[in-house]
Amino acid sequence: MLPLLFVTLVTAVAARRSPGADYVENWLKQDGNNRYSSDVIEDALLDVPDLIEKYGYPLEIHKVITSDYYVLEAHRIPHGRDQNNESDTNRPVVLLMHGLSSSSVEFVAVGPASALAYILAEAGYDVWLGNARGNYYSRENLYLDPDDRRNLDFWRFSWDEIGNIDLPAFIDYILKVTGQSKLHYIGYSQGCTAFLVLASLRPEYNEKIISFQGIAPAAFFVYNENAFLDIVPPYEASLEDIASKLGIGEILGNRELFMWFAVNHCIEGSVLHRLCSILAIGGDTTFFNTTLSPIYFGHTPVGVSIRQVIHYGQCANSKEFRRYNHLPITNIAKYGRPVPPSYDLSQITTPVYLYYSLGDTVADYRDILYLADRLPNVVSLYQVERPSFTHLDYAWAIDAKEQVYDKLITFMKKAEATNKN
Numbered sequence: 001m002l003p004l005l006f007v008t009l010v011t012a013v014a015a016r017r018s019p020g021a022d023y024v025e026n027w028l029k030q031d032g033n034n035r036y037s038s039d040v041i042e043d044a045l046l047d048v049p050d051l052i053e054k055y056g057y058p059l060e061i062h063k064v065i066t067s068d069y070y071v072l073e074a075h076r077i078p079h080g081r082d083q084n085n086e087s088d089t090n091r092p093v094v095l096l097m098h099g100l101s102s103s104s105v106e107f108v109a110v111g112p113a114s115a116l117a118y119i120l121a122e123a124g125y126d127v128w129l130g131n132a133r134g135n136y137y138s139r140e141n142l143y144l145d146p147d148d149r150r151n152l153d154f155w156r157f158s159w160d161e162i163g164n165i166d167l168p169a170f171i172d173y174i175l176k177v178t179g180q181s182k183l184h185y186i187g188y189s190q191g192c193t194a195f196l197v198l199a200s201l202r203p204e205y206n207e208k209i210i211s212f213q214g215i216a217p218a219a220f221f222v223y224n225e226n227a228f229l230d231i232v233p234p235y236e237a238s239l240e241d242i243a244s245k246l247g248i249g250e251i252l253g254n255r256e257l258f259m260w261f262a263v264n265h266c267i268e269g270s271v272l273h274r275l276c277s278i279l280a281i282g283g284d285t286t287f288f289n290t291t292l293s294p295i296y297f298g299h300t301p302v303g304v305s306i307r308q309v310i311h312y313g314q315c316a317n318s319k320e321f322r323r324y325n326h327l328p329i330t331n332i333a334k335y336g337r338p339v340p341p342s343y344d345l346s347q348i349t350t351p352v353y354l355y356y357s358l359g360d361t362v363a364d365y366r367d368i369l370y371l372a373d374r375l376p377n378v379v380s381l382y383q384v385e386r387p388s389f390t391h392l393d394y395a396w397a398i399d400a401k402e403q404v405y406d407k408l409i410t411f412m413k414k415a416e417a418t419n420k421n
């Protein structure tokens with residue numbers, strides 16, 4: 001047994017708005033022109049639990065405490081609204097983990113009938129949405145203060161800790177509450193990275209997973225030519241040092257710069273609107289419903305530690321998927337060697353289903369194929385049909401259901417059937 005895994009089911013949270021609510025209100029006030037529906041604006045200002053309740057879905061908020069005392073928040077949709085809506089049935093359980101600088105909002109933002117969390121609930125799943133340490137919903141620790149500028153200990157984590165510490169806390173907690181012995185895991189981008197960390201460092205967790213559905217998994221950056229990632233590697237060694245001298249452990253939690261751009265240029269009709277959309281959406285915008293822009297800016301970005309970004313930079317630099325690279329002396333203390341070890345992917349025995357798109361410039365399809373070659377139990381390697389499908393389209397595109405989710409649910413059901421045999 002782990003030392004603690006403890007827990008509360010929280011019935012009511014003090015009124016909390018979306019992370020970007022103030023900025024969205026400000027932006028719309030300055031904009032003056034009422035181009036967005038009041039319904040969309042309301043969605044931009046509500047936090048995730050209120051969003052789920054607004055659309056008539058059952059909701060539970062759970063607090064899960066990790067072995068290093070981070071207080072994480074999970075949002076549960078225990079059953080469907082229109083179908084599979086009896087509350088007393090034992091349903092297959094699925095845990096979803098979001099990407100970098102996002103939150104559980106990724107799986108509910110585009111609303112019922114379109115967002116993955118609702119589609120899964122209607123399909124008969126007990127849906128749990130995790131929030132990694134440091135994001136808006138999990139920005140708490142029993143002993144460390146995320147807002148202390150002189151002590152940045154709260155922010156000394158990368159996705160290694162999210163995989164190695166947060167995921168076991170969520171999984172053990174969920175299995176205990178539901179009384180089940182296994183669950184499905186759906187990761188999106190960094191949510192996949194964290195799973196690969198977990199299943200390689202703590203292989204006993206493979207036994208608790210029915211299937212790993214890896215959407216746009218970020219692990220190797222051997223082929224990626226993405227400009228943003230290119231910026232990180234040269235500064236790898238000094239970035240954390242400089243940041244900690246400035247008292248910065250968290251990036252992107254402060255949305256001033258991001259929102260300055262949004263407020264000034266993300267107005268439909270602005271000459272820079274397209275550039276704005278590309279920055280925000282990472283490519284082709286044809287399939288992004290721009291009437292939903294306020295929702296995007298109300299909920300993204302949320303807190304990220306500087307190490308999460310540096311760790312990806314290290315992967316790009318070394319062309320390896322390995323543990324966080326500290327100074328050599330710290331590496332020796334932590335890993336018993338001056339260079340960090342690679343994650344041992346041969347340990348990952350869970351059935352793996354991967355999804356990639358040719359149009360994804362963040363998780364390059366060649367890097368995903370490279371990853372698949374190194375995993376021992378890949379059941380399916382699925383290429384999204386529409387070639388222009390981008391990294392953010394997995395959560396935000398109007399055709400995500402047809403392109404990905406329907407397929408994903410078919411694969412989950414197949415994995416359940418195999419698991420029973």
Ligand SMILES: *[C@@H]1O[C@H](CO)[C@@H](O)[C@H](O)[C@H]1NC(C)=O
Pocket residue numbers: 081082083084085086
């Ligand atoms: C529950 O599901 C049934 C069957 O799909 C449906 O007829 C009914 O309207 C749903 N109940 C509610 C309260 O929506």
Ligand SMILES: *[C@@H]1O[C@H](CO)[C@@H](O)[C@H](O)[C@H]1NC(C)=O
Pocket residue numbers: 040289291292398
């Ligand atoms: C875009 O979003 C708006 C507001 O939710 C909705 O009314 C409209 O149908 C959506 N468009 C498409 C093409 O899905």
